[in-house]
Amino acid sequence: MPELPEVETVARELRKLIIDKQIEGIETAWNRSFDNRCAIEVAKQKINSVQRKGKYLIIELTRSFLIVHLRMTGQLLYKSAGQTIDSIDHIRVIIKFKQGMLLFKDVRKFGRIYHVSNAVAFLDHIGTDALDTAVTKEHFYKLLKPSRMNIKAFLLSQKYISGMGNIYTDEALFLSAVHPAMISGNLSKKQADLLHDNMLSVLNNSIQNMGSTISDYRDPEGKKGLNQLYFNVYGREGLLCKTCSTPVAKIRLAGRGTHFCPQCQKV
DNA sequence: CTAATCACCTGAAGGC
DNA sequence: TGCCTTCAGGTGATTA
Numbered sequence: 001m002p003e004l005p006e007v008e009t010v011a012r013e014l015r016k017l018i019i020d021k022q023i024e025g026i027e028t029a030w031n032r033s034f035d036n037r038c039a040i041e042v043a044k045q046k047i048n049s050v051q052r053k054g055k056y057l058i059i060e061l062t063r064s065f066l067i068v069h070l071r072m073t074g075q076l077l078y079k080s081a082g083q084t085i086d087s088i089d090h091i092r093v094i095i096k097f098k099q100g101m102l103l104f105k106d107v108r109k110f111g112r113i114y115h116v117s118n119a120v121a122f123l124d125h126i127g128t129d130a131l132d133t134a135v136t137k138e139h140f141y142k143l144l145k146p147s148r149m150n151i152k153a154f155l156l157s158q159k160y161i162s163g164m165g166n167i168y169t170d171e172a173l174f175l176s177a178v179h180p181a182m183i184s185g186n187l188s189k190k191q192a193d194l195l196h197d198n199m200l201s202v203l204n205n206s207i208q209n210m211g212s213t214i215s216d217y218r219d220p221e222g223k224k225g226l227n228q229l230y231f232n233v234y235g236r237e238g239l240l241c242k243t244c245s246t247p248v249a250k251i252r253l254a255g256r257g258t259h260f261c262p263q264c265q266k267v
Numbered sequence: 268c269t270a271a272t273c274a275c276c277t278g279a280a281g282g283c
Numbered sequence: 284t285g286c287c288t289t290c291a292g293g294t295g296a297t298t299a
Binding site: 032071072073090106107108109110147148149150153215254255 | 268269270271272275276277278279
Binding site for chain 3: 002003006055069070071072073108110111156158165166167168212213214215216217234256257
């Protein structure tokens with residue numbers, strides 16, 4: 001479900017809701033979502049900050065960190081004390097405060113909450129966040145140049161640049177008129193620059209729209225995003241390309257459904 | 268190094 | 284109505 005813009009939206013909303021609150025306790029209903037053996041260590045710590053790297057949320061506590069990955073269907077829902085909870089279905093973890101609670105809801109159980117002492121080290125295996133200013137056009141091109149992977153797989157891999165997922169990859173490639181199967185190292189500097197621009201604009205525009213909701217995504221207050229209203233190719237198989245009116249195609253690439261315009265995007 | 272497949276899970280949707 | 288297959292905003296491990 002969530003890619004960079006959705007996780008960023010969650011981070012921004014969470015900052016308004018849980019910063020400076022003290023955790024009273026943490027309970028687990030599905031033990032693979034969170035290893036409850038560290039519940040005692042987490043309890044009584046205060047939340048200092050909420051940050052993000054790629055698709056990971058970083059909740060800084062007094063002495064340690066909670067790292068959250070929502071994977072496909074994870075949601076972090078804040079409920080103030082007294083607020084009614086419509087359903088406890090699919091609630092895997094509950095983080096309790098005096099003033100309310102943060103529910104980790106996750107239908108497919110792929111999401112995880114990790115408790116770590118060193119967030120930087122824990123997230124060292126993923127590349128620089130796509131919106132980090134360190135990801136300049138030069139840096140981007142240097143990463144692309146030696147790669148023989150197709151560009152779709154390159155953008156989906158989190159080891160070079162982190163945060164891009166299936167939706168925003170398809171959208172950025174469409175806007176750049178680059179075929180998803182094109183070999184990364186074969187992109188011209190001009191194409192790479194354009195793709196860099198579109199990667200950033202696609203992500204930033206979605207953040208402006210509070211992310212994209214296909215089915216499950218919700219922000220901490222339960223609100224849907226609006227960015228799905230502006231997709232050019234994702235989920236538009238068979239519909240006409242907004243640029244040239246050719247039907248949008250869908251193929252399987254990098255193990256994922258991949259949408260593109262066969263007229264606008266040539267290898 | 269790269270690509271493809273499976274595994275982890277559940278539920279919605281479509282075909283028959 | 285019911286059964287079966289396929290698919291889904293992700294990613295890590297394993298196998299060619």
